Amino acid sequence: MDEKDWRFLKVLYEEKNITKAAEKLFVSQPALSYRLKQLEEEFDMKLFFKRKRGIEFTSEGEYLAKYANDMLKQLQQTKDGMLNMQKKVKGTIRLGVSSNFAQYKLPEILKEFSKQYPHVQFMVNTGWSTKVMDLLGTSSVHLGILRGDYDWNGERFLLDKERLCIISKSEIQLKDLPNLPLIDYHTDSSLKRLINRWWQETFTMPPLVTMETDRQDTSxxxxKHGLGYAIVPEICLRPSDELFVKGLSYKDGQPVLRDTWLMYQPDSLHLSVVKAFIEFLRNQQG
Structure with a gap:
């Protein structure tokens, strides 16, 4: 087995489907199937079995997939360490980033960082903050940028605070919200909890949800077309939206804020490229 086989097994274990795994690996399905058959012959045991909608790993296959994942991590750590030995800010930073932050703020941050450190590359994985937590927990990324509050045993520092807002096509009164159409959207649990907490403190009846979308931007x-109002974090708002925006507050007058955190393991600071990126973010706050 070599690095190529490790990647085959890792992706196949994630996808549980040969066709999808082949597409993700940019190889043909027959080529992947042939190599998997060779691996079974090499180990002289059944590693996978077919199901109606994909494949399942046997106990031996799961053990081998875990080995492959561990070897890929060790290989990446070795590459990181060797680059770090050169005492130059050079190499690849692996980032897990909340989708909204990645869309609205990350591009400018990476652009400015690259001006100072042109020999640094980025591998960025985006998604809900719960996904970023999983990436951090499995050491798949050096740094995680998450929105909301999560338990974390490593290092963290606050990147930003943003307010939650009501948006509508024309001005509306907060007291009327329970009787107005709410356009809801799928999001991570931390934002849902924050919105629900404010709503339950403010109203005694549930919102009138008339639409549910898969994305915040769709809402x-x-x-914008006057189909209802939405509750969104201000990060996604632009003057060109031409919407009525009202910041939310609790009954005591405190604004409803959502935190954005940078999280990482202390060991990551041994890498000059990671340390430089963290210092860059800290300096931007100043």
Whole structure:
């Protein structure tokens, strides 16, 4: 087995489907199937079995997939360490980033960082903050940028605070919200909890949800067309949206804020490229 086989097994274990794994690996399905058959012959045991909608790993196959994942991590750590020995800010930073932050703020950050450190590359994995937590927990990324509050045993520092807002096509009164159409959207649990907490403190009846979308941006477009209102974090708002925006507050007058955190393991600071990126973010705050 070599690095190529490790990657085959890792992706196949994630996808549980040969066709999808082949597409992700940019190889043909017959080529992947042939190599998997060779691996079974090499180990002289059944590693996978077919199911109606994909494949399942046997106990031996799962053990081998875990080995492959561990070897890929060790290989990456070795490459990181060797680059770090050169005492230059050079190499690849692996980032897990909340989708909204990745869309609205990360591009400018990476652009400015690259001006100072042109020999640094980035591998960025985006998704809900819960996904970023999983990436951090499995050491798949050096750094995680998450929105909301999560338990974390490593290092962290606050990157930003943003307010939650009501958006609508024209001005509306907060007291009327329970009777107005709400355009809801799928999001991570931390934001849902924050919105629900404010709503339950403010109203005694549930919101009138008339639409549910898969993305925050889709909800915003519906609002632009006068189909209802939405509750969104201000990070996604632009003056060009031409919407009525009202910041939310609790009964005591405190604004409803959502935190954005940078999280990482202390060991990551041994890598000059990671240390430089963290210092860059800290300096930007100043």
């Amino acid at each position: 915003k477009e519906m609002v």
